[in-house]
Every structure is written in C-alpha cells, then in structure tokens.
Amino acid sequence: MSADTTLAEPQPEEILQVNNIEVIYNHVILVLKGVSLSVPKGGITALLGGNGAGKTTTLKAISNLLHSERGEVTKGAILYHGEPITELNPAELVRRGVIQVMEGRHCFGHLTVEENLMTGAFTRRDGARAVQRDLDMVYEYFPRLKERRKSQAGYVSGGEQQMVAIGRALMSRPETILLDEPSMGLAPQLVEEIFTIVKNLNEREGVSFLLAEQNTNVALKYA
Structure with a gap:
C-alpha cells in the first residue's frame, strides 16, 4: 500500500462572498433571487x-x-473577509476598502479632472503626502488624465471620464473595486485600454475586481 503525498495547491482566500441573496424593491418587486458568487x-x-x-x-x-432606490437585501448574506456587511453604509464600506465605480461614469462635470480625482481621497486620514503619492500613481496609470487634469470633467471624452471614475476610486486606496459596465458606450480600442489598465492595477497594486459586464469576449479575456 502506498500513500499519495502530493500536496494540493492552496486555494486563494475568498475576500468577498455573496451567498444566495434576494433583492426586493419597494417591498414587493423581486429583482434578484438565489444569487451567489465569490471574489x-x-x-x-x-x-x-x-x-x-x-x-x-x-x-x-x-x-x-x-437603499437610495428603495431596494433591500431580504435573504442571504454578503460577507467581506468573512464578516457580514449588509448593515454597513457605503461610506463605511469605502473605509473598509470596498468601492463601486458606477455604470455611466458619474463624474462631477463642473469640477476639473484633478478635482474629481481628489474627491476620492475625502475619507482618508493619512496625510497630504500619501494622497499626492497616490495621485501621481493614478497619473502614471492614466497619463491622459495628467494631460487633461485642468479640464472640466464634463468636457472630456467618454473614455477619459471612465478613466476619471476608476482613478477617483483608486484615490480611496481600495482593496476591492466593483466596476459596473466599464465598456459601455466606448470604442473597442478604448475598451481594450481600460481593461489593460484594470489588469495592470490588479497585478501590480493587488486590487481585487468584480466586473459587471455585457461584453463577454473582453471580460473573459481579462477575468
């Protein structure tokens, strides 16, 4: 008799778990049922x-x-690092390292590109030097934003607004980014550029991503 001494490869830690959730709007409209996933x-x-x-x-x-749309999770659990987070407000989640980049980019059109980026650092308490280092890091990943930093965000291109939205999220020093439809309304070349940056941020900075995406081909190329 012989024993198999091959060691199994360690499984990566599941930083985010969604377990069989149900979502209802206005107390009556069921929009999600039985959704489970892990990141x-x-x-x-x-x-x-x-x-x-x-x-x-x-x-x-x-x-x-x-909650702002009168929706609620009525069943199931959402865990981050093994702890339930459904009772935390969005600001508390940002402080824990979870931030969402909304579909449609949602920049502050009347603010400059750089002012938009700086709003992402609003909750930080680690000093101006650390914030400046991260701003420089964002410009390293998005050199186009450095060129447009004094331009009003409402007047830059759709691709640049998507870069602003991701860069603003990075300024909060996130551990996990929820990225909603990053390819929506963008030319294929810009989509590839955005997803390449996402991959680089993941590999170099260790940021975890959950992407919601209709474009299956490009999503599965990187995810």
Whole structure:
C-alpha cells in the first residue's frame, strides 16, 4: 500500500462572498433571487449577463447603494473577509476598502479632472503626502488624465471620464473595486485600454475586481 503525498495547491482566500441573496424593491418587486458568487483576493471576477439581468443590482447590493432606490437585501448574506456587511453604509464600506465605480461614469462635470480625482481621497486620514503619492500613481496609470487634469470633467471624452471614475476610486486606496459596465458606450480600442489598465492595477497594486459586464469576449479575456 502506498500513500499519495502530493500536496494540493492552496486555494486563494475568498475576500468577498455573496451567498444566495434576494433583492426586493419597494417591498414587493423581486429583482434578484438565489444569487451567489465569490471574489478571490487579488483576483478579477466577471459577472456576465445581458441588459436587465440584475448585474448592477448585485453590485449595489454589495456596496449597499440599494437603499437610495428603495431596494433591500431580504435573504442571504454578503460577507467581506468573512464578516457580514449588509448593515454597513457605503461610506463605511469605502473605509473598509470596498468601492463601486458606477455604470455611466458619474463624474462631477463642473469640477476639473484633478478635482474629481481628489474627491476620492475625502475619507482618508493619512496625510497630504500619501494622497499626492497616490495621485501621481493614478497619473502614471492614466497619463491622459495628467494631460487633461485642468479640464472640466464634463468636457472630456467618454473614455477619459471612465478613466476619471476608476482613478477617483483608486484615490480611496481600495482593496476591492466593483466596476459596473466599464465598456459601455466606448470604442473597442478604448475598451481594450481600460481593461489593460484594470489588469495592470490588479497585478501590480493587488486590487481585487468584480466586473459587471455585457461584453463577454473582453471580460473573459481579462477575468
């Protein structure tokens, strides 16, 4: 008799777990049922589906942005580092390292590109030098934003606004970014550019990503 001494490869830690959640709007409209997923630490996970499939609602359930739309998680559990987070408000989640980049970019159009980026550092308490280092890091990943830093965000291109939205999220020093439909409305070349930057941020900075995306081909290329 012989024993197999081959050691199994260690499984990556699941930083985010969504377990069989149900979401209801206005106390009566069931929009999600039985949704489960997990995001490994340092990984890129894609949530795929067509328009209206519930991808955005799933991300909002995680980031706790449902309440502003009269939505709520009525069943199941959402865990971050093994701890339930459904009772935390969005600001508390940002402090814990979870931030959502909304579909449609949602820049502050009347502010400059750089002012938009700096709003992402609002909750930080680690000093101006640390914030400046991260601003320089954002400009390293998005050199186009450095060129446009004094321009009003409402007047830059859609691709540049998406870069602003991701850069603003990075300024909060996140551990996990929930990225909603990053390819929406962008030319294929810009989509590739955005996803390449996401991959680089994941590999170099260790940021975990959960992507909600309709574009299956590009999502599965990187996730």
